[in-house]
Amino acid sequence: MTQISDAIDAAWLSRPADAVAPDLVGCQLVRALPNGDLVRGLIVETEAYGPGDPACHAYRRRTPRNAVMFGPAGMTYVYLIYGMYHCLNVVTDQDEVPSAVLIRALKFEEWPHCLDVQTKQPLHRIAAGPGKLCRVLDINREFSGIELKKGQPLWLEHRSVAFAEAVANAASPLTTGQTKADGTKPSQESSTSEQLVQTTRIGLTQGVDIPWRWYLKDCRAVSKL
DNA sequence: CTCACGATTGGA
DNA sequence: CCAATCGTGAGC
Numbered sequence: 238m239t240q241i242s243d244a245i246d247a248a249w250l251s252r253p254a255d256a257v258a259p260d261l262v263g264c265q266l267v268r269a270l271p272n273g274d275l276v277r278g279l280i281v282e283t284e285a286y287g288p289g290d291p292a293c294h295a296y297r298r299r300t301p302r303n304a305v306m307f308g309p310a311g312m313t314y315v316y317l318i319y320g321m322y323h324c325l326n327v328v329t330d331q332d333e334v335p336s337a338v339l340i341r342a343l344k345f346e347e348w349p350h351c352l353d354v355q356t357k358q359p360l361h362r363i364a365a366g367p368g369k370l371c372r373v374l375d376i377n378r379e380f381s382g383i384e385l386k387k388g389q390p391l392w393l394e395h396r397s398v399a400f401a402e403a404v405a406n407a408a409s410p411l412t413t414g415q416t417k418a419d420g421t422k423p424s425q426e427s428s429t430s431e432q433l434v435q436t437t438r439i440g441l442t443q444g445v446d447i448p449w450r451w452y453l454k455d456c457r458a459v460s461k462l
Numbered sequence: 463c464t465c466a467c468g469a470t471t472g473g474a
Numbered sequence: 475c476c477a478a479t480c481g482t483g484a485g486c
Contacts, residue, residue: 284469286469292469293469294469316469317468318468318469318470319467319468319470319471320468321470321471322470322471324469324470326469339469341469366470366471367469367470368470368471369470369471438469439469439470440468440469440470441468441469442467442468460470
């Protein structure tokens, strides 16, 4: 059976940002270049921003810039930061609920040759940060407010079965001791065990105590360890 | 209309 | 530690 790409749809993203953010780690961000070439990067770090959150760009009110965050899930929200870098967000939750997930770092399996990457950094660091990943994938404000859908310049794909199982098998106080449907115990005998780490968000001056950052444990492509 | 500042990064 | 660099939006 052919495994066709499993694109993430708006319905899957129509949940609170802090529920979507951890689920997006391990998923793929796909960038379709103008010439048709595709570049895939594994999402290894995310942060959630939502209503009532002082760090959220939509905290005060709806403005021209943050308007898309108030819209339906499945859209992009890209903004300029410090006058020189861009950050990519995925709009989440129900329509009218201002929220989004910031994509903070990607891991590439191979050097993205179709991109003209001008850096002397090692492969695992070229997209280790929200500004860096937008720079390497050539994402700017022109890409804000577009639909994340196959055929568009950007879209998302679900975790591979192998990755999903690895996360499920990861040691966790909540899952240890449980028994799988087939009667076997989920255990560390499985190949790999990908674990998600949850911490507070980075670079903020407000909402610093909200633990809405998630990243793949021991991943060298994460922005900060 | 003005102006302080930011969900960053790289270099001193 | 600090500068780069400019769109945004809060305040007058």
